[in-house]
Amino acid sequence: MDFQYLFELLCGGIVKGSIYALIALGYTMVYGIIQLINFAHGEVYMIGAFVAFIVAGVMTLSGYSGLTVLLLAAVVAVIYSAAYGYTLEKIAYRPLRNAPRLSPLISAIGASIFLMNYVQLAQTPDFLPFPELVPEFEFMAPIERYLSSADLVILIVTTLTMAALTVLIKYTRIGKAMRATQQDLVMARLVGINVDRVISATFIIGSVLAAIAGVLIASRTGQINAAIGFVAGIKAFTAAVLGGIGNVPGAVLGGLVLGIAETLGAGYISSAYEDVFAFALLVLILILRPAGLLGKAVKQKV
Template structure:
């Protein structure tokens, strides 16, 4: 066995899985609190990438380049995506919170289609070249064969983001309110928690994570279009289900497992079957462990 090639594939899988995990966290946080699959989440990822593309293009024309452009583009994309997440929750989901379960699901799919076509009409359905913003770091020369500078930035940003999210959920006031709302919304209201504000904050945080993922993956692939959110959202949803929907550590684990499985399958068999490996793994996990890798079977109250 070529262990050097295997290590290269594993590095690529971890990078890809980190992006899936970032987006999957948005799915799992929203589902954990209101049991809703936000199918427009992938489009928020796509919008974040497009906002970063526009900001980066403007700054490049004015003479700026490098990491400073990436940082500013990411900040603007995060703010823009947060506003979209808040608006989506306010308009598409909150009015249907007490409606039959199918109604918010249809609303989520409708919001996804609307956002995809909105960006397609406002921009173009064609692929656009995303500017190269991350230059090679000299100190990474020894590992440049396995990981590019962009890959290292992705891993670093993902690690910092996930650590910050863990701290927020476990130790901050809003994080405690999220956990209380997840357990019982009625009791959370009785102890003075503003449940509507908590749910809005959850959508905002999930949208921020999706935007960060959009900027990072666009920097890595070097191109974007209005349809990138569909497959990214589908893969991230798969990662969330793999890990155990509603479970934050599970979303991270599911993203990493999915990314590594895809990369190994593409490297040793064929890249044409990359999606087959991803969804085949999902079917296998659901057969062997329906609640996901870290999920727990929930007893229904009757």
């Protein structure tokens, strides 16, 4: 058996999976608090990539290059996407807060289709070349076969982001309010938590993570279009369900498992069936462990 090849695939899978995880976190956090699958989440990711594309284009023309551009493009994309996430919740979900559960779900699908078509109209339906912003680091040359410089940046950024998120959820005031709201919404209101604000914050945080993922993946694959949000969204949603929807560590685990399964399947069997492996894995997990890898089966109180 060719271990070198296996290792190569594993590294690729982890890089891919960490991006899935970043997007999946947005799904799972929103679901945890308001039990809504925010189908427009993938579009927020796509918008992040587009904003980064525009910023990067302008900056490259003005003579900047490399990581400075990446950093600035990411910052602008994060701010922009956060505003989108916040507005999306206000317009598409908040008015339906007390409606039957199906209504906000349909509203989410509508918002997703709207945003995708809006970008298509306002920008272009074609693929756009995203500039390569991560330079080839010299020290990466010996292990480039396994991990490119862009991959390294992805791994570092996703790890740092997830660490920051963990600290935020565990120790900050808003993080505690988010956990409290997730565990018991009525009681959260009774201790004086402004639940609307917590929900807004959750959408903003999820959108920030999605925008970061958008910038990272765009600079790695080198091209974007208005439809990338759909595929990435479905994959990340799969990752969130795989790990147990509503469960934050579960989203990270689900993302990694999904990424590795995809690359292994593509590498050993056929890359044409990459997506099939992802969804077959989902079907398998849902049959064997319906609540997901880390999810707990919910007991319905009568």
